[in-house]
Amino acid sequence: xxxxxxxxxxxxxxxxxxxxxxxxxxxxxxxxxxxxxxxxxxxxxxxxxxxxxxxxxxxxxxxxxxxxxxxxxxxxxxxxxxxxxxxxxxxxxxxxxxxxxxxxxxxxxxxxxxxxxxxxxxxxxxxxxxxxxxxxxxxxxxxxxxxxxxxxxxxxxxxxxxxxxxxxxxxxxxxxxxxxxxxxxxxxxxxxxxxxxxxxxxxxxxxxxxxxxxxxxxxxxxxxxxxxxxxxxxxxxxxxxxxxxxxxxxxxxxxxxxxxxxxxxxxxxxxxxxxxxxxxxxxxxxxxxxxxxxxxxxxxxxxxxxxxxxxxxxxxxxxxxxxxxxxxxxxxxxxxxxxxxxxxxxxxxxxxxxxxxxxxxxxxxxxxxxxxxxxxxxxxxxxxxxxxxxxxxxxxxxxxxxxxxxxxxxxxxxxxxxxxxxxxxxxxxxxxxxxxxxxxxxxxxxxxxxxxxxxxxxxxxxxxxxxxxxxxxxxxxxxxxxxxxxxxxxxxxxxxxxxxxxxxxxxxxxxxxxxxxxxxxxxxxxxxxxxxxxxxxxxxxxxxxxxxxxxxxxxxxxxxxxxxxxxxxxxxxxxxxxxxxxxxxxxxxxxxxxxxxxxxxxxxxxxxxxxxxxxxxxxxxxxxxxxxxxxxxxxxxxxxxxxxxxxxxxxxxxxxxxxxxxxxxxxxxxxxxx
Numbered sequence: 001x002x003x004x005x006x007x008x009x010x011x012x013x014x015x016x017x018x019x020x021x022x023x024x025x026x027x028x029x030x031x032x033x034x035x036x037x038x039x040x041x042x043x044x045x046x047x048x049x050x051x052x053x054x055x056x057x058x059x060x061x062x063x064x065x066x067x068x069x070x071x072x073x074x075x076x077x078x079x080x081x082x083x084x085x086x087x088x089x090x091x092x093x094x095x096x097x098x099x100x101x102x103x104x105x106x107x108x109x110x111x112x113x114x115x116x117x118x119x120x121x122x123x124x125x126x127x128x129x130x131x132x133x134x135x136x137x138x139x140x141x142x143x144x145x146x147x148x149x150x151x152x153x154x155x156x157x158x159x160x161x162x163x164x165x166x167x168x169x170x171x172x173x174x175x176x177x178x179x180x181x182x183x184x185x186x187x188x189x190x191x192x193x194x195x196x197x198x199x200x201x202x203x204x205x206x207x208x209x210x211x212x213x214x215x216x217x218x219x220x221x222x223x224x225x226x227x228x229x230x231x232x233x234x235x236x237x238x239x240x241x242x243x244x245x246x247x248x249x250x251x252x253x254x255x256x257x258x259x260x261x262x263x264x265x266x267x268x269x270x271x272x273x274x275x276x277x278x279x280x281x282x283x284x285x286x287x288x289x290x291x292x293x294x295x296x297x298x299x300x301x302x303x304x305x306x307x308x309x310x311x312x313x314x315x316x317x318x319x320x321x322x323x324x325x326x327x328x329x330x331x332x333x334x335x336x337x338x339x340x341x342x343x344x345x346x347x348x349x350x351x352x353x354x355x356x357x358x359x360x361x362x363x364x365x366x367x368x369x370x371x372x373x374x375x376x377x378x379x380x381x382x383x384x385x386x387x388x389x390x391x392x393x394x395x396x397x398x399x400x401x402x403x404x405x406x407x408x409x410x411x412x413x414x415x416x417x418x419x420x421x422x423x424x425x426x427x428x429x430x431x432x433x434x435x436x437x438x439x440x441x442x443x444x445x446x447x448x449x450x451x452x453x454x455x456x457x458x459x460x461x462x463x464x465x466x467x468x469x470x471x472x473x474x475x476x477x478x479x480x481x482x483x484x485x486x487x488x489x490x491x492x493x494x495x496x497x498x499x500x501x502x503x504x505x506x507x508x509x510x511x512x513x514x515x516x517x518x519x520x521x522x523x524x525x526x527x528x529x530x531x532x533x534x535x536x537x538x539x540x541x542x543x544x545x546x547x548x549x550x551x552x553x554x555x556x557x558x559x560x561x562x563x564x565x566x567x568x569x570x571x572x573x574x575x576x577x578x579x580x581x582x583x584x585x586x587x588x589x590x591x592x593x594x595x596x597x598x599x600x601x602x603x604x605x606x607x608x609x610x611x612x613x614x615x616x617x618x619x620x621x622x623x624x625x626x627x628x629x630x631x632x633x634x635x636x637x638x639x640x641x642x643x644x645x646x647x648x649x650x651x652x653x654x655x656x657x658x659x660x661x662x663x664x665x666x667x668x669x670x671x672x673x674x
Contacts, residue, residue, distance in 0.1 A: 003062050003154055005172040009223070010057040010137070012301045014309055016049040016227075017294050018186060018210075024241065024286030042289070044236035045245055047210075047229060051184075054223035055308060057301070058174050059110065060134040060152060066124040068160075075159040076115065076122035080107060080134065083171070085149045092136075096303030104142040104150070106302030110135040120157075136174075137306045143176040145219050150174050180268065181218030182225075183310045185345055187211035187317035187334045188291045191416050194243075194284045198421055205281040207248060209320055211334050214265060215273040215349045217310060225265040229278065244283040251277045253347070254331050273349035275331060277320070285417065291316070318342070319414075321430045322407050323380070332409065335382065335430055342382055344430075354380040357436075361385045363427075369439050372429060376436040387413055387425040392528040393441060393470055395427065401437035411440075448554035448674070453483075455543035460491075460504045463516060464535045468553055471530065473523045477555060480593050480638070480674075481521035483541065484550040493538040501533045504540075512537045519638055520556070520595060554674060556593060562671040568599065568661035575620045576635060577653040579669045586653075588645045591674040594638055599665030606656040618658040631655040639674070 022043045060080070066073050082092040082105055092105035115122050115130035124130045142148060153171030157164060193206040216222050232245035250257045253274055257263055265274050293314045297303040315336035323333050323346055331347035335354070342354040361374035361383045374383055391413050398406045410430045415423045429438065451468045455461060466483065473479065483490070493499055493506035500507045513524040514537045529535045564581040568574060579596070586592065596603075606616040606625035616625040634641045635657040646653060659667070 003060055003152060003169055003172050005136075005152060005174050006059045006061070007174075008057045008059050008135075009054045010135070010301055011052050011224075012055050012306070012308065013298045014051040014307075015296045015298070016051055016184070016312065017296075018047040018049065018314075019290075019292045019294070020045040020047075020188065020232075020288055021290040022192070022243075022282070022286045023289045024243065024284050039239060041237075041239035041241055043234060043241060043243055043286075045232050046235050047232050047247075049227055049229045051182075051225075051227050051295075051309070053180070053182075053225045053308070055179065055301070055306075056138060056177055058136040058138075058152075060107070060136055060172075062132045062154060062169070064115070064124060064130040064132070064156070066126055066128050066130070068126050070126055071161060072126060073124040073158045073160055074122075075120055075157070075164070076118060076124065076130075077120040077157045078118040078122075078132065079155045081153045081155060081171070083151045083153070085151075087151070090150070093305060096297075096305055098305050101141070103139050103305055105136055105138055106305045107134050107136045108300075108302075109133070135301075137302045138176045138179065139302070139306050140179045140181055140218065140308055143178050143220075145178060147178070148176045150176060178219035178270070180216045180220045180222035180270070180308050181310045182222060182268075182308055183215045183217055184293070184295075184312045185213045185215070185334075186291075186293045186312070186314045187213075187336055187345070188288055188314070189317045190287055190337075191414070192282050192286060192288065194282045194286075196285055203285075205283060207279045207281050209317060210247075210278040210280055211317060211320065212276045212278075213273055213334065213345055213347065213349075214268060214276075216268045216270055218308070219270045221270060222265075222268040222308070225268050227263045227265070227276070229261040229263070231261070232280070241284070246281055248279045248281060250279070271349070273347060275334075275347045277332070287417070288316075315345070318382075319412055319428065319430070320409060322409050323432060324407050324410065325432045344380055352380055354382050354430075356382050358382070358384045363388065363440075370441055372427070372438040372440055374434075374436045377434045380432050381430070381434045383429045384414075384426050387427045389528045390423075390425045390532070391415060392530055392532075393472065395440055398429070398441075399439045400431070401435045401439075406431060406438070448552065450550065450552045453549040453551055455541070455547060455549055457543055457546045459543050460499075461541045461543065462499050462501050462504075463514065463521075463537060463539045463541075464501065464529055464532050466541060466549075466551065467530045468551070469530045470528060471553065473526060473529055474555075475524055475526040476522065479521045479523075480519060480552070480554045480556055481516070482519050482552045484552065491540050491542055493540070498536050498538050499540040501536060506538075506540075510536050521553075554593075556595075556672050563668060564671075565598075565666050565668045568601065568659075568665065568667050570661055570663045572661050573604075573618075573623045574659045574661070574667075575618050575623075575653075576633070576640070576655060576657045576659075577620060579659060579667065580653070581669065581671055584671075586642045586646060588642055590641070592640045593672045593674055594635075594640045595670045595672075596659065596667055597670065598667040599661065599663050601662055601667055602660045604658050604660050606658070608656075615656075617654050617656050620654075623658075625656070629654065640671075 082090050090104040091102050093103050110133040113131040114128050151171035151173050154169040156167045189208050192208045195203050263276050291314045293312045295312050318335040320332045321335045334345040342356050343351050345351040355377050357374040364371045395411050398411045412428050415425045449468050497506040498510035498512050500510050515522040516539045562581040606618050608615045614627045616627050617629045617631050619626045632643045633653050633655045
């Protein structure tokens, strides 16, 4: 009798359970709910994952030969004996729940042929060979740092013809290699965004990250490491909310792993790490208020006794960032909140505490630039500060005072839901060895911009809804604001009423913080005003049909404008030539904005006869409209475009426009080149 040992590779499996509690609020009746008309609830979600890796194992085989022709071997018992290189016996167990830290091996009977038991009641028939196989799994502590030799022998006892015999079986040896030891860190954000139940629109779901870092802290390689994930499953939904979750795609070390839920990490070398991300969505916005990760082993390879999993940890993810420092890789890292401490868990396997300078940060306007200022900080730093644009002004090309351009993943905007259902908006920044001085964006108010607005028939639109996105307006500066469409209906609230952004009606006690007359828009506060619900006034637009409106906004430089004041008499008519500033040469085909202020006067146009193709212009001498004369300018909606280069000291400008005075007084013409 002897023992023979063969090396084998076995897949070990660990079942991972990721448990999430999402807190969300939904409207109790309709999407437009008040603070009293909503319900909040927690939804419990579980994601089950299976971790597998190849590990070292051994097949121990023993053949017991009963060569007797007429006698049976009975009461057979076989005990394996494990010793180290110094012939000192070490602990081995068949109990997968053994908690003794000194256990070196787990073993189990793999197969029995021609023998039914080896626990003291086994039997081998005459002229029969019994074939016994054990599967032997070394525990992590069997070879922590270097290859380690062990001997595996056995002690056999049996009864023959009523007499007990004990036999020591010569051992064979095995070389146990150092084992991997894995730590899994999972990362899940707090705020996730799907449809907002308290708006009319159905907002698209914004993908969020379920992140993972696998770190091999052992001295052996983790071979063929694979994690297979199931889709999220809602296991508790007491309020029966209509909500869904899904995993869309996955990545390993920033490389797409297609749409498969199986992530193949390959081999993870000793003291190395790999990172993964699952892109997920939820159909409703909410907060993950609790996140936990647990694991259990299958018992077939020893369970916890032979575990190569050191720990599974869960963290609140602030953002996927990148530690932009010398001697670092370019892979995504995880910025996380652990209790009250902010840490970054790097793809290279280590984690570092981050200095939070949020309380010391401020935004300043300097020469039209918005700057983020906080104390100079060595090492890693994070700042979160209120976003005055409420997320409307986008961040790009953020530059540190020493000229460094921050990676785009290290500067981002975020929002979180308040108890009153409103949103709070923030600017976030992550950096290393910071100067504490950053240019976030440069406000460029002196630019003309054209844009489109989609309107629905019958709806009323406040002016803030019609303003361009990401356009910075300066307080008390005039702008030309034109809505170019024939079917629009511009309205103005009467008296002291202003248009309420929520009820879409004219109401009293609504503040006015802009002026808008004759397409001249003057805001009384600075900022990005698109969809700013606090930005109110008397103007609104009622759409006559569903369509796309073309719009234009351009700043008007009043200080550098041309002006002329003309005294007019009630009932008299005045040509454009008479009203324009004198001694100024207008360029052909260049546009000028002309604004008339002063006494009441009506803009008029000579009408054309389209049937007979008769065009009329205003005659400066007779002050009447005459036919069959050429026009050498275009004047429409306060935009004047001469077709020839002329000055205004003669009657050169001829066209169909004239002004009819409703009373005596002065009219001031303001001309601004566009």
